[in-house]
Amino acid sequence: MRKTLLAGNWKMHKTRAETRAFLTSFFKEKAPFWPSAKEKVDLLLAVPFLSLGDAKELAEAQGARIAAQNVHQEKQGAFTGEISIPMLQEIGINDVLVGHSERRQYFGETNEIAAKKALNALAAGMHPIFCVGETRAEREGNRTEAVLAAQLEPLLKEKADFSDLVIAYEPVWAIGTGLNATKEQAQAAHAFIRGVLRERLGDQADKIRILYGGSVKPDNFDELIGQPDIDGGLVGGASLKPEDFAALLKIAQNAG
Ligand code: PGA
Numbered sequence: 001m002r003k004t005l006l007a008g009n010w011k012m013h014k015t016r017a018e019t020r021a022f023l024t025s026f027f028k029e030k031a032p033f034w035p036s037a038k039e040k041v042d043l044l045l046a047v048p049f050l051s052l053g054d055a056k057e058l059a060e061a062q063g064a065r066i067a068a069q070n071v072h073q074e075k076q077g078a079f080t081g082e083i084s085i086p087m088l089q090e091i092g093i094n095d096v097l098v099g100h101s102e103r104r105q106y107f108g109e110t111n112e113i114a115a116k117k118a119l120n121a122l123a124a125g126m127h128p129i130f131c132v133g134e135t136r137a138e139r140e141g142n143r144t145e146a147v148l149a150a151q152l153e154p155l156l157k158e159k160a161d162f163s164d165l166v167i168a169y170e171p172v173w174a175i176g177t178g179l180n181a182t183k184e185q186a187q188a189a190h191a192f193i194r195g196v197l198r199e200r201l202g203d204q205a206d207k208i209r210i211l212y213g214g215s216v217k218p219d220n221f222d223e224l225i226g227q228p229d230i231d232g233g234l235v236g237g238a239s240l241k242p243e244d245f246a247a248l249l250k251i252a253q254n255a256g
Pocket residue numbers: 009170174175176177178213214215216234235236237238
């Protein structure tokens with residue numbers, strides 16, 4: 001009942017020319033099966049701001065979506081270097097990553113800021129992918145569930161229409177490290193998140209997709225995507241090569 005979502009996060013990779021080369025190769029050569037996969041899988045790529053226009057032109061013609069990797073919570077103001085929700089929507093971008101662990105770790109984004117970004121994006125009709133996840137020390141200290149609950153609290157305590165929300169569970173210790181969570185660890189965290197959503201939102205919780213992220217690769221995605229509460233992947237490194245991303249799409253199609 002929840003359609004699988006495969007989302008790539010390019011982070012600070014690829015110029016505009018590289019973006020065009022990737023998407024042309026992906027749809028023409030590496031994933032010619034995409035038209036048949038569409039029915040079972042939603043495909044999305046979060047690209048750098050300057051590549052949004054090129055990516056949108058090439059991906060949307062194929063029925064895939066393009067997301068920004070961040071957005072500022074205010075509509076406008078003296079926030080040098082930032083990009084607002086109306087600026088994204090003006091160029092037709094309606095999907096956005098929010099609260100990625102790199103934003104939290106390197107740019108001081110708190111649970112409250114991330115929640116505000118997601119709430120304002122939802123209110124504007126955007127589809128935020130809200131990222132949560134514990135550090136290694138938090139997992140080893142048995143604090144995973146408390147951390148996830150605290151990350152979700154400022155978002156879910158507000159009255160809002162959460163039907164366009166996606167959650168991404170990304171254990172920080174698994175991002176870019178080659179160490180992915182086992183399918184049991186990931187399913188347990190996803191089931192916990194689903195429980196928190198259910199407490200707050202009732203039956204709507206069953207409609208919200210929860211993606212797993214953290215060293216997703218073609219050789220581990222199959223068993224992760226097979227878990228009942230894992231509805232797709234948020235993929236960094238393996239989304240940078242068209243052949244790897246196509247292999248992940250094939251796995252998502254077969255699982256869907
Ligand atoms: P990774 O990144 O797949 O390279 O671990 C995932 C992410 O940060 O979204």
